[in-house]
Each structure stands twice: as C-alpha cells, then as structure tokens.
Amino acid sequence: MPSVELRKQVISVEETWHEGGPVADVPNRRASGMIIIKNPYAGKYVEDIQPFIEDLKPYGLSLARAVLDALGVEGSAIEGYGKGAIIGEAGELEHGALWHPAGGYAMREVLDGTKAIVPSTKKVGGVGARLDVPITHVNAAYVRSHFDAVEVGCNDAPRADELAYILVMSTGPRVHSRSGGLEATDIKGEDGLK
C-alpha cells in the first residue's frame, strides 16, 4: 500500500471588507489549505488506485483542521466550502478524483456532519498552476449568497510527480450579496439542497 509523502502545506486566509460598495462590519473570510504530496502512481497507469483513499483520509482530516484553525473559528461558524486537486504532469486526472472521498468526507466530519455536497474542480497542471475552487453553502447547495470561489496555487508545485489536494472554507456570504434567491436564513438544511 502506498504511503503519503507530504512535502508542503500551504494555508491562506483572505478577508474582504468591501468591493466598491458599503463597507461590511464583519469581513467575508475565505481560507484555503493545500497539501502537496508525492503521487504514488506518477508515470505509469495503475488500475486499482482506491487503496490510496484510506491513506489520504488522515491528511484530509488534518488539513480541514488546519484551515479551520487559520480562520480561528469553530466548525459551526463555517458557512461555505469546496475542494479541489491539481495533478502534476506525470499523473492523470483520475488521481485527483481520489480526493473526493478522502478530502470531502474528512471536511464534513470536521465540520460536524454538514448536509450539502462539497463542490469541486480538478485539473492537470504544471508548477505554479492555480485552481479556481468553487464554494457553496455547507447545508443547502442552492443558497445563492454563498456561491463563490477561491483561486489557490503555490509557486513551486505541483512538480511532475506530485499531487496538490485542496480544501477551502468561508465564514459567510459574498460581501455585497444582492442577487436574490434562497437565503441562508430560510433553509431547511435537510436534503443538502434547500
């Protein structure tokens, strides 16, 4: 069974007070965490890659906790989330998909069992590639004020034989949210959608 060889972890927090409109009392805060690990399947086609999911799970948990720590809040204060993967050039897109069960479920566990699907993106990229990681509300995917994204990347990763796995969290709606739709205060939060 391949083990996880971690080279770097990058955590970033972005706070926005305004975008040309009214200045918010409490800024919108978005944080991202990225781990850069060796791709055990780089350079060759391996049919059965699912064993690596189990190896990745503890890293998903620790990354989710690191992002939460960076925001300095309890899990209950997280209102939006997302995940993503950038696969170094010696890997294939499918290696990024391993993060769905490993990262997504870890983050949901750390946030005490959220209801909504964790939105995601993935791509193959070179060193310095950046990924737009989508964000949606943690308990009701249709909450319009929380649709957002964070651009994430690192200047020296992923190298050809590396994987960059990403988790993002936000503490509230877009800073000038006024496009209507379902509001966070009106959700039922049962089916993960509304």
Next chain:
Amino acid sequence: MSKAQIRKIITVVDEVHIEMGKTISPTTRRAAAIAVIANPFAGSYTEDLEPLMEIGAELGGLLGERAVQALGIKPEQAESYGKAAIVGENGELEHAAAILHPKLGAPLRKAVEKGAALVPSAKKMGGPGTPMDVPLGHKDAAYVRSHFDAMEVRVNDAPRANEILVAVCVTDSGRPLPRVGGLTHEEAEGKDGLR
C-alpha cells in the same frame, strides 16, 4: 433583442484520445462556449443588478446551445455541465453572481434537456488572459463521481477592465478513466438532482 453587448464568442472542444498511455474510445469530450460582454455597471456601485440577471438569461440559452452544437450532439446526450464568470477589474464579484445564478440556469437546462442537478459554478475577478476553472458535475445527479471534473478556459484579451467573461461548459462524457468508485452514470435516477 440582445440585452448583452457581446464583443466576442469563443467555443472550444477538448477531446481526450489517450490518457496515461491508454486509448480512450469513444473520446471524452468537453465543450466551452464563452461570451465576453460589456459590464454595464463597471466603475460604480449599483444596488439593483436586474439588468445583469436578464443578460444571464440570454447567455444561458445562447452559450448552452453553442456548446451543444460544438459537440455535435443532441441535447439529451449532454452528460455534465458547469458555468463560471470572470469580472474585469472595474466590476465586483456580485456582478458575476447576478449573471450566473438567478436566470442563466433555466435556458441552459433547456439546451441540454432536463438538468435536474444544480449547475456547478465558480467566479472571480481577473484581468485579460486570466484562466478560469469551470467546475463540471453530472447534469441530473450531482453525486455521480465519474463526472466530477472541470475545464480550464482562458481568453487572451478578456476580460478587460469594463468587461465580464461568461463561460458555459457542457460534456458528453465523464472523466476518461474513472475508477474511484461512487455513484455511476448508469445507476443515477436523476429525480432529486443528487442521486
């Protein structure tokens, strides 16, 4: 009557023939249709964004149809979709939200037939040549794991400061070599949009 002042439309088809040395047959295909439009609210804070919502409705149909045409498929053969916007520096993130969320979805779903699932999306501010990763999800059942994907789009000269780039992506397939388990395309019921 066109509501959007469109400067450019770009369509791209990404076809995978070989992945990790293995032949992909039939090829997996992702199409993006991208419009570059003038931002009517660039440079000032405007409270009411309704005109952008109408532009969203117009672009949902136009770009959805263009993407399906680019793939050369029937609407019902579309399997996954996604949408995104990049707002030029004189705008604000909310302009992307007003285009993408209130009204773009319904005409897009018409263009791909059905579409019980949420249309996954992303948005950001950016300058000309900014790449955008448009998330992709199965159009009828969001938990279909083989169809979680994304398509990177980029237009070298857009968005300029007073422009917005709007992208709609449609595919006729999932990832080329799906093997991480989860719900499959064949198992999906497509009723609640999730499974």
